[in-house]
Amino acid sequence: MNVKDIYVYIEVREQTALDVGFQLLSLSQTLKEQYAAKSIAQDVVAVLVGHNVEKHIKTCHDYGADKVVVVDHEVLNFPTTEAVTHALTQVIKTFNPECFLIGATVVGRDIAPRVAARVATGLTADATHLEVDPADDSRLLLMTRPAFGGNLYGTIICPFSYPQMSSIRPEVFVKVLYERPVVEPIRFDFSFTPKHTIEVLERKVKHKEGGDLKKAHMILAGGRSMANHVEKLQEFASSINATFAASRGLVESGKVGKDIQVGQTGTSVRPALYIACGISGAAQHTAGMENAQTIIAINTDPEASIFQFSHLGVVGDAVEVLKEVQKYL
Template sequence: MNIEEYRHVYVIVEQREGILHPVSLQLLGKGREIADTTASKLIAVLVGENVSGLTKELIYHGADIVYVGESALLKHYLTENYLQAIYPVLRDHKPNIVLVGATSIGRDLAPRLAAKLNTGLTADCTRLSVTPEGSLYMTRPAFGGNLMATIICPDHRPQMSTVRPGVMHVMPRDEKRQGVVVNIPLSFDQSRLKVSVIDVKKEKVNKTKIEDAKVLVSAGRGIPKEKLESLETLAQELKGSVSASRAVVDAGLLDASRQVGQTGKTVRPDVYFALGISGAIQHVAGMEESKLIIAVNKDKTAPIFGVADLGFVGDATKLVPAIIDEIRRQKGQ
């Protein structure tokens, strides 16, 4: 393999029913930074049915070139269909770097692409950096989250990574940005398309996703079951949502979709209340980028105080009702 032949940064864009997944714009933000550092181009690969309307948005968010492939066979994500659409683009254009979102789709697709391209894949990265020569340093939690490992791929190309949603920054949308849109000539080996979608049944989700909330009131093991309701009230008063540490989710007190951390969601709200949460590294990995972290813990040596902007040593179950009263008083209720 002549590594010199491999150039540019590719982002595999994810869309569902024509709506871009936020991680795609986050990857374009990071990809733009990498492309500028390595004096290369940022290329988005977008496939689906009737998706060409999204190409402008990708250019406004950093892409120089968008490869777009449209087919009724790409209406829903299906591993083999998407593989057949995307793999030839990567095989033929020889990217130096390929970034994929660490979503359920990306986690399915990226390893298959890597295997077909005969290269490695660093899954679930939380940090990426690059040398001007184009060597990618891919950092992810390892050994149960107890240390951060930085992984390189020196002998193979492309250097591939899946990146957790919510970690990278979206670059400001710029409608003046210009780019090129190229259609991918698709040809499917129908004999290998063994799965089709017969029906889609959507789960009803009533609450805001914690990744989208501006304020999160997060419960840890220090909050007993009967006190969780007061956290819901505080979240409502602040137009936010309730989230939790894994201890609370494992105890069956809140749904797994509310879990913050390495094996949960990465969040970046304006305000994050950590109530009765010790601040284990696996939890902190999912919330440390929050703009304002307010921690309440009985134990003044709790590691959460190491990342908190405001720390209160005390009983959270007593402080929460007092905060609710104060908010209501200020609202004049």
């Protein structure tokens, strides 16, 4: 089969194109360069799926798309499993991409395995690192993801079927302005008759505790040991305009909700500053915050592994340390 190009699903929910799609377009430009170094020409193609979505075409080019395939249909106004699976399957069967990347959002996680099964290929879910195999005669994508609860990293290849498919969580990669020239989009002829196996009667937006962690510029996070000091930490966080977050240890204490959990099974974040208070630094936690620009850790245990990830470490009681710092604010 003649396969070509790196395709990226751009998820649009009620007129908003999610950032993760743009992050994956930028990542794909890096992969394109790696292919180019082996004299393999690839384009980066955004697959823009939704209703009245052409306004997002320029942004796709801004963040790295060489071409945009538009799948526009009123049933796609909100991305339902049935419709988006059908749309992406049709796109793959029509264009035969070499690689296909999907943001591991709630929708992405739901549709990615379904699409992979329908086109009879493999899927690496929640990859954290992607690169083109440096071996001269190889076109393989090396897809690395945490395994065994984050204690091991496994690199997965998909050598016998196409596309080489991976889902990637939001904020694992950054979007980069490439400002590729805007070209006429490829308008995909999408016909779809819903089977109505599932009917959505109403959508309610869930109120998230503590604002949007992904967009936070500064985060102050508490660990299990802070269960009796949550209010103090929250007060300190708001005094420095930081968003309050938690490790799973603190979530398990029942004092805060899972919405604010950072880590492998929580949210991945990339703030300018991350202050970890009483967090041990388990791999599943650091997987979600190690990309912060500056990490400050406060922990009573000088051997705590969080210090290996920190730019600045303070050995001490987090509540006492914050109390001292407060005097200077």
